[in-house]
Amino acid sequence: MSLQLIHQGKVRDLYRVGPVGDRKLLMVASDRVSAFDVVMKEEIRDKGKVLTAMSEFWFDYLGDRYPTHLISAHPGPEELGHELPSQFVGRSMLVKEAEMLPIECIVRGYLAGSALKEYLATQSVHSQRMPSGLVGGAKFSEPIFTPSTKAATGHDINISFEDAVDLVGRDVALKARELSLAIYSAGAQRAGEAGVILADTKFEFGFIDGELAVCDEILTPDSSRIWEATELGSGGEPTQYDKQPLRDWLESTGWDKLPPPPSLPMAIQESLRNRYIAVYERISGCEFVA
Numbered sequence: 001m002s003l004q005l006i007h008q009g010k011v012r013d014l015y016r017v018g019p020v021g022d023r024k025l026l027m028v029a030s031d032r033v034s035a036f037d038v039v040m041k042e043e044i045r046d047k048g049k050v051l052t053a054m055s056e057f058w059f060d061y062l063g064d065r066y067p068t069h070l071i072s073a074h075p076g077p078e079e080l081g082h083e084l085p086s087q088f089v090g091r092s093m094l095v096k097e098a099e100m101l102p103i104e105c106i107v108r109g110y111l112a113g114s115a116l117k118e119y120l121a122t123q124s125v126h127s128q129r130m131p132s133g134l135v136g137g138a139k140f141s142e143p144i145f146t147p148s149t150k151a152a153t154g155h156d157i158n159i160s161f162e163d164a165v166d167l168v169g170r171d172v173a174l175k176a177r178e179l180s181l182a183i184y185s186a187g188a189q190r191a192g193e194a195g196v197i198l199a200d201t202k203f204e205f206g207f208i209d210g211e212l213a214v215c216d217e218i219l220t221p222d223s224s225r226i227w228e229a230t231e232l233g234s235g236g237e238p239t240q241y242d243k244q245p246l247r248d249w250l251e252s253t254g255w256d257k258l259p260p261p262p263s264l265p266m267a268i269q270e271s272l273r274n275r276y277i278a279v280y281e282r283i284s285g286c287e288f289v290a
């Protein structure tokens with residue numbers, strides 16, 4: 001079999017397919033879950049399949065409009081030279097290998113997460129001055145591009161647009177911003193039609209044959225904040241179809257965010273699984289089949 005493991009991320013395993021010159025990778029999404037950049041000991045049953053189905057939906061939905069790395073979400077012997085190993089079925093994408101940008105391209109439509117922390121401390125978001133008086137969950141007047149570093153180990157750091165220019169060059173940073181904002185808007189519109197709010201999301205771009213393409217996963221509950229639309233602004237926290245309830249639970253334990261993490265109770269695991277499946281089904285209009 002011609003699959004060679006070349007990289008193990010927190011969630012995904014990357015295998016080379018065929019000779020190096022073919023520049024093809026099999027991206028396999030595991031059921032691992034990370035929070036605060038630490039991988040939990042427990043796996044979330046079917047999570048890799050849900051994320052793969054979600055990314056496949058979005059690549060299909062957006063792929064005519066934007067260049068992406070996807071070759072096939074159901075690769076078989078024609079592409080691999082052999083059957084896909086059964087444990088990889090439903091959680092694999094055959095993709096074009098890209099030269100990844102060393103930044104993460106975050107778009108925020110609403111004030112939350114690390115941006116909220118920064119805002120409350122300095123009234124800025126990724127060093128960009130913001131209007132006063134915003135509260136958590138506030139909608140920005142328009143979505144903002146807020147990049148971060150892409151740390152090989154440890155935590156990504158929020159940076160300004162000019163810091164991103166220093167890392168990738170002005171033309172590339174401008175293109176990444178343009179693509180990020182356009183794809184966020186298209187995704188947010190679709191999410192809105194399904195009754196949920198795409199509060200923010202993270203894209204990763206890479207060069208494929210000289211063109212900047214969307215890589216990695218796209219608009220998933222692992223890479224986004226997604227809220228129940230009707231519940232926003234009603235006082236309490238809206239239902240969150242993302243990792244936030246897991247982060248909140250972890251913080252409630254007093255964990256110092258260094259390995260080893262606390263063991264996840266079954267109720268926490270199941271609620272994450274159910275919320276990921278629910279939002280996949282809402283947005284895609286398809287039933288999740290494990």
Ligand SMILES: Nc1ncnc2c1ncn2[C@@H]1O[C@H](COP(=O)(O)OP(=O)(O)OP(=O)(O)O)[C@@H](O)[C@H]1O
Pocket residue numbers: 008009010011012013014025034069095096097098099100204206215216217
């Ligand atoms: N087309 C591609 N070519 C080359 N590398 C890719 C491509 N698409 C994604 N990648 C890389 O594959 C890896 C996927 O692994 P994973 O998502 O587990 O990453 P991670 O960075 O450890 O975790 P996180 O996404 O939580 O930061 C990432 O390093 C990503 O940049």
Ligand SMILES: [Mg+2]
Pocket residue numbers: 009011216
């Ligand atoms: Mg990733």
